[in-house]
Amino acid sequence: xxxxxxxxxxxxxxxxxxxxxxxxxxxxxxxxxxxxxxxxxxxxxxxxxxxxxxxxxxxxxxxxxxxxxxxxxxxxxxxxxxxxxxxxxxxxxxxxxxxxxxxxxxxxxxxxxxxxxxxxxxxxxxxxxxxxxxxxxxxxxxxxxxxxxxxxxxxxxxxxxxxxxxxxxxxxxxxxxxxxxxxxxxxxxxxxxxxxxxxxxxxxxxxxxxxxxxxxxxxxxxxxxxxxxxxxxxxxxxxxxxxxxxxxxxxxxxxxxxxxxxxxxxxxxxxxxxxxxxxxxxxxxxxxxxxxxxxxxxxxxxxxxxxxxxxxxxxxxxxxxxxxxxxxxxxxxxxxxxxxxxxxxxxxxxxxxxxxxxxxxxxxxxxxxxxxxxxxxxxxxxxx
Amino acid sequence: xxxxxxxxxxxxxxxxxxxxxxxxxxxxxxxxxxxxxxxxxxxxxxxxxxxxxxxxxxxxxxxxxxxxxxxxxxxxxxxxxxxxxxxxxxxxxxxxxxxxxxxxxxxxxxxxxxxxxxxxxxxxxxxxxxxxxxxxxxxxxxxxxxxxxxxxxxxxxxxxxxxxxxxxxxxxxxxxxxxxxxxxxxxxxxxxxxxxxxxxxxxxxxxxxxxxxxxxxxxxxxxxxxxxxxxxxxxxxxxxxxxxxxxxxxxxxxxxxxxxxxxxxxxxxxxxxxxxxxxxxxxxxxxxxxxxxxxxxxxxxxxxxxxxxxxxxxxxxxxxxxxxxxxxxxxxxxxxxxxxxxxxxxxxxxxxxxxxxxxxxxxxxxxxxxxxxxxxxxxxxxxxxxxxxxxxxxxxxxxxxxxxxxxxxxxxxxxxxxxxxxxxxxxxxxxxxxxxxxxxxxxxxxxxxxxxxxxxxxxxxxxxxxxxxxxxxxxxxxxxxxxxxxxxxxxxxxxxxxxxxxxxx
Numbered sequence: 001x002x003x004x005x006x007x008x009x010x011x012x013x014x015x016x017x018x019x020x021x022x023x024x025x026x027x028x029x030x031x032x033x034x035x036x037x038x039x040x041x042x043x044x045x046x047x048x049x050x051x052x053x054x055x056x057x058x059x060x061x062x063x064x065x066x067x068x069x070x071x072x073x074x075x076x077x078x079x080x081x082x083x084x085x086x087x088x089x090x091x092x093x094x095x096x097x098x099x100x101x102x103x104x105x106x107x108x109x110x111x112x113x114x115x116x117x118x119x120x121x122x123x124x125x126x127x128x129x130x131x132x133x134x135x136x137x138x139x140x141x142x143x144x145x146x147x148x149x150x151x152x153x154x155x156x157x158x159x160x161x162x163x164x165x166x167x168x169x170x171x172x173x174x175x176x177x178x179x180x181x182x183x184x185x186x187x188x189x190x191x192x193x194x195x196x197x198x199x200x201x202x203x204x205x206x207x208x209x210x211x212x213x214x215x216x217x218x219x220x221x222x223x224x225x226x227x228x229x230x231x232x233x234x235x236x237x238x239x240x241x242x243x244x245x246x247x248x249x250x251x252x253x254x255x256x257x258x259x260x261x262x263x264x265x266x267x268x269x270x271x272x273x274x275x276x277x278x279x280x281x282x283x284x285x286x287x288x289x290x291x292x293x294x295x296x297x298x299x300x301x302x303x304x305x306x307x308x309x310x311x312x313x314x315x316x317x318x319x320x321x322x323x324x325x326x327x328x329x330x331x332x333x334x335x336x337x338x339x340x341x342x343x344x345x346x347x348x349x350x351x352x353x354x355x356x357x358x359x360x361x362x363x364x365x366x367x368x369x370x371x372x373x374x375x376x377x378x379x380x381x382x383x384x
Numbered sequence: 385x386x387x388x389x390x391x392x393x394x395x396x397x398x399x400x401x402x403x404x405x406x407x408x409x410x411x412x413x414x415x416x417x418x419x420x421x422x423x424x425x426x427x428x429x430x431x432x433x434x435x436x437x438x439x440x441x442x443x444x445x446x447x448x449x450x451x452x453x454x455x456x457x458x459x460x461x462x463x464x465x466x467x468x469x470x471x472x473x474x475x476x477x478x479x480x481x482x483x484x485x486x487x488x489x490x491x492x493x494x495x496x497x498x499x500x501x502x503x504x505x506x507x508x509x510x511x512x513x514x515x516x517x518x519x520x521x522x523x524x525x526x527x528x529x530x531x532x533x534x535x536x537x538x539x540x541x542x543x544x545x546x547x548x549x550x551x552x553x554x555x556x557x558x559x560x561x562x563x564x565x566x567x568x569x570x571x572x573x574x575x576x577x578x579x580x581x582x583x584x585x586x587x588x589x590x591x592x593x594x595x596x597x598x599x600x601x602x603x604x605x606x607x608x609x610x611x612x613x614x615x616x617x618x619x620x621x622x623x624x625x626x627x628x629x630x631x632x633x634x635x636x637x638x639x640x641x642x643x644x645x646x647x648x649x650x651x652x653x654x655x656x657x658x659x660x661x662x663x664x665x666x667x668x669x670x671x672x673x674x675x676x677x678x679x680x681x682x683x684x685x686x687x688x689x690x691x692x693x694x695x696x697x698x699x700x701x702x703x704x705x706x707x708x709x710x711x712x713x714x715x716x717x718x719x720x721x722x723x724x725x726x727x728x729x730x731x732x733x734x735x736x737x738x739x740x741x742x743x744x745x746x747x748x749x750x751x752x753x754x755x756x757x758x759x760x761x762x763x764x765x766x767x768x769x770x771x772x773x774x775x776x777x778x779x780x781x782x783x784x785x786x787x788x789x790x791x792x793x794x795x796x797x798x799x800x801x802x803x804x805x806x807x808x809x810x811x812x813x814x815x816x817x818x819x820x821x822x823x824x825x826x827x828x829x830x831x832x833x834x835x836x837x838x839x840x841x842x843x844x845x846x847x848x849x850x851x852x853x854x855x856x857x858x859x860x861x862x863x864x865x866x867x868x869x870x871x872x873x874x875x876x877x878x879x880x881x882x883x884x885x886x887x888x889x
Contacts, residue, residue: 077582079648081432090436090559091496094428098440101583101648107436107559130567138562139515140493146563147435154433154570380648383424383442383551 013169014059017361018299020370022312023065026297026354027165027212030314031071034162034210048200049073049082053158054165055110056085058095062165063103064373074102084158086110099381106155108148111182114189116152129153159193160205165212166190169310171222172215172273179225184280191284195319208289208318213277217269217309230272231257233279237345247349266309270296274313274348278341281317285324287337289316293347299356311353406565407610408752409487410439413556414615414644415478415710416485417441421471422553427611427646431604434569437491437561442553445499448507448541454485455511455539473640476708476740478616485556486536489513491565492558499554500547508545513537568603575602583649585612586620589656597698609699612651615644616709619653626657626664629686633738637709654700655734662691662787665779669737669771676759681742683764687735687776691783694731701730703768705737705754707744713752720765721756722772729780737764796853802888803857807864810881811835817860826856826863837864857885 013019031050039047050072056062063083066072075081079102086106087093093105106113120127129150136142172183197203234257238244249255252267261268274294281287288294297312320327320334332338354360378384403409410427417425420443430436471477488495493513500506514527514537572578577600579591588608592598598606618637619630644651657664669685687703695701702717715734722730746758754761800817807815814834819841827838837860842852845859865878 075580077580077584077587079580079583081580090438090557091555093430093436094438094440094555094557097428097430097647098426102431104432105430106433107430128567130563130570132564137515140560143493143560143563147561147566150563150566151433151435383426 013057014061015370016301017366017370018301018356018358019310020061020366021356021361021364022297022299023062024366024369025364026295026312026314027062028065028069028071030210030212030292030316031066031163032069034316035071037208038162049075050163051082051084051158051161051198052163052165053084053161055087055167055169056096056100056165057087057167057169058092058099060085060096060099060103060377061370061373062167063100064376065369067100068369068373068376077102079103084155084161086113086155099377099384101380104158106151108151111186113148113152113155114186115182116148118149118152156193156196159190159196160198161194161209162206163210163212164190164194167212167214167312169214170216171219172276173219173222173226175219175221175223179223180229181226184276187277187280188284191281191286195285195323205319205323208286208316211277211281211313211315211317213313215273215311217266217311227261230268230276231261233272233275234260234268237275237349241342241346244346244349247346251349251352270298270311270353271348273311274315275345277313277315278344282320282333282337282341285320286317287320287333287340288344289318290340290343290347292316293344293351295351296348296353297356298353403487403490403750404752405606405610406437406491407607407614408750409490410437410607410611411614411710412487412751413439413485414441414611417443417554418475418616418642419471419478420444420446420554421475423641424643424645425615427644429569429604429607429647431647432570432573434566435561436557436559437488438555438557439488440553440555442551445501445506445552445554447499447501447505451497451499451507451509475640475642478708478710486513488556488558489536491562493560493562495556495558495560496542497554497556498545498550500550500552502552504547506547506550508542508547508550509539510542511537511539569607572602572604572606575605576600578602578605581605581608581647581649585650585652586656588649589620589654592654592700593656593696595697608646608649608651609654609697610714611644611646612654613699613704613714614711615651616640616642617644617651617653620656623658624653624656625666625686625688627666627668629666629668629688630655630736640709655736657688657690657734660690660693662693662783665689665691665776665783667771667776667779669735669768672767673741674760674763674767676763679742679745679760681739681760681763683737683739683743685735685737687733687768687771689729689776689780690732690734691780692732692787694728695734698731700734702733703735703737705739705743705764707739707747709738712747712754719772720768722769724773724777726777729777732780733776737768739764799853799857799889803860803885806881806884807835807837807861809884810877811864815864826859828860828863828867835864854889857889858882861885 035050038050050066052063052066052072054062063072063080067074067080072080072083080100081102081104083100083103084106085096085103086108087096088107088109090107093107097103097105129146133142166187168183173181174183194209195205197205238248238257245255248260252260252264254260254263257268274296278288278294292315294313294315297314298309300307300309318340320337322334327334333341403412414425414427417439420441422441422443425439425441428438493515494511496508496510498506498508577595579601581591581604582588591601592605592609595601598609616637619625619634622628622631622634624630624634666686666688669683669687671682671684673680673682675681698717700715702715703719704715705712717730719730719733743760743764746754746761748755804815804817816834816836818836818838822841822844823838824840824844826840829836839856839860842856845852845855847855861878861881865874865881868874868877
């Protein structure tokens with residue numbers, strides 16, 4: 001069942017053990033591994049801290065979990081200045097910054113800021129958006145435009161990240177968005193900016209990063225354009241690899257994508273979205289590392305309007321080799337990327353998603369770790 | 385008799401141009417938290433981007449009705465707190481709620497205020513300040529100027545806000561921060577000596593004292609400095625000023641239990657005098673009560689002089705006057721217009737005057753400066769100048785002599801030792817140098833242990849005082865050289881010894 005979940009009154013998202021299971025069993029191991037990858041073979045003095053982007057929400061549980069696990073380390077001045085986050089409004093950013101001091105917070109609608117039109121985007125010389133304009137008066141609309149463009153520029157400058165946690169906890173597809181949707185276009189931009197050079201690497205780009213992506217299944221009124229897009233990905237996969245049909249039947253009992261779409265929409269969605277992500281990544285010169293492929297965690301949460309399903313996808317991402325700058329225009333993705341794409345597609349059919357339920361959670365000692373994280377938060381923000 | 389009236393437009397102008405720095409406006413909001421019995425006031429600047437600014441406290445909060453009254457004409461009215469009550473921990477009332485709230489209007493066009501009281505009631509409202517207010521006032525724009533009143537903006541309660549989500553206290557979040565402010569603070573991170581501010585205030589104080597002026601660190605550090613100097617918060621320790629001069633004050637400040645935290649950095653007062661090789665001359669200003677025109681002004685404080693070395697940063701130099709623990713302006717390097725030129729010594733001095741009663745009438749409307757001809761201000765000024773002139777600077781001059789003599793003695797011992805080594809080297813015998821009473825001549829004697837050389841008394845050498853030690857040493861070399869029998873050897877010994885002596889003189 002697909003609903004547009006609004007929380008039950010008094011429900012505290014951060015206390016949800018189902019979600020905490022995903023954090024500790026899904027996110028944390030990959031972040032730990034990323035930290036090791038980042039500094040593998042690097043002399044101790046030159047090792048750098050993990051750069052982390054998140055929609056962490058007010059509680060900042062994910063950041064604090066990584067702090068407790070010593071994956072994210074504060075600076076010598078005791079600040080989380082390699083953590084960048086977006087939150088919906090000034091209030092939320094304010095609250096989050098109290099809990100993870102030194103983290104860099106951006107207020108506003110993520111997709112609106114990312115997709116804001118910047119006429120000087122490709123100019124090498126930075127334009128000073130905040131300088132007083134000579135031909136406009138000091139009014140809200142002028143100031144808003146100045147600040148949005150500056151915010152976007154400042155956000156771009158924080159790229160690239162070693163870990164990106166796009167924990168939307170809402171729908172990837174919005175019925176009112178023009179196709180292919182603001183989130184998809186924002187992801188394109190994000191993955192594009194991930195190719196920016198990193199000063200700590202002598203201006204070299206990253207070789208890879210870890211991506212966590214969260215979405216609800218749905219929305220209930222999802223438009224045909226979005227559904228057809230997902231359908232196309234699945235059909236294309238099935239056509240490209242005949243053995244996938246058998247896997248699909250084993251997994252779902254059907255061989256036909258349209259039947260899957262009509263009768264098992266959640267499964268259709270779960271199979272389609274990772275392929276969408278993999279395609280955007282490929283388009284932006286990355287690919288999903290086939291070593292672990294895309295791990296999917298799923299749980300159902302109650303809401304005032306009925307239960308809804310949350311999907312968490314976690315994956316390691318690798319830069320194509322040779323990179324786009326060293327490939328012919330309009331050429332296919334690199335050979336390694338194409339192979340990995342096929343392997344990852346197969347694994348999505350093969351490997352079942354982790355169904356996180358109360359019984360799954362009961363098998364793991366989660367409450368103590370959540371309490372430990374909250375204790376760390378009180379250290380930074382005792383008034384809470 | 386006709387009355388003299390002030391047009392409300394003047395007050396409206398004030399709402400946009402009252403404070404000289406963002407820190408002054410924020411200080412007013414911190415003071416509101418103090419008066420609301422908060423134990424913590426938190427300022428978040430959205431560092432390093434500065435797209436928003438917030439001040440939160442965990443105090444008593446205030447009601448929707450109080451807010452409406454304040455916005456509906458209570459701003460700047462000293463009766464805005466209907467019932468003045470005692471504050472926790474015997475805190476004195478700073479009592480400025482009102483115009484301070486609009487101080488933030490200098491840096492933003494809109495803000496959201498949320499307040500929740502102990503009983504769980506409260507409100508959230510959005511305050512929108514008019515754009516281009518000054519221009520509208522100047523042309524009597526009917527949007528802001530009506531026949532009866534002048535308004536500076538609008539507010540609207542957020543009726544949908546779930547107050548159970550809010551914590552007790554008051555929170556002001558400014559989001560429409562003016563680009564000029566954002567730009568200035570972003571640029572300040574490029575200041576020549578900017579460093580990432582550490583969360584440990586002691587480490588931050590080390591950064592402050594490493595620069596000549598805070599401007600080298602940029603506006604963000606200046607904000608930290610100004611807030612730390614102006615808020616009623618404790619020192620880093622009770623020994624932050626030598627001779628225990630702030631011990632009592634520290635005890636009192638700690639008993640108030642009030643913290644100010646900026647971007648996770650818990651501020652303390654910016655004074656921390658320690659480790660000066662020349663020591664400190666520190667004088668308490670005991671509790672004093674003066675009554676110019678029958679009005680009582682009561683104060684105490686301290687003056688501390690870092691002997692021989694300029695205080696850094698420059699902003700720590702001078703005297704800071706506090707009323708009820710809140711600084712009025714910043715350290716005044718003129719020492720309240722002290723009339724004597726003390727040369728470099730005035731750059732060694734810092735001090736605080738804590739006014740516990742009176743002087744508020746002498747405040748200018750920005751509450752950042754004084755009417756310097758107000759009788760109460762003049763009374764304090766005269767008292768402090770007398771302390772400086774009769775006590776502090778004479779003691780400093782005495783200390784200069786003491787240090788100067790001590791340095792001369794160290795130098796004398798070193799030179800005597802050097803002379804002994806030089807003479808021992810050229811004669812290949814152990815030469816002991818003695819200083820003998822009032823003798824005019826050098827005396828050289830053979831002894832069982834080597835050669836004893838007695839230098840003439842320096843005051844017996846009729847040359848410039850500074851040249852006398854050298855003259856005595858040269859005469860000693862001369863006399864010792866003269867003991868050689870061979871004329872050529874006499875010349876050699878004198879030449880060799882003289883050059884060696886001068887090499888390290």
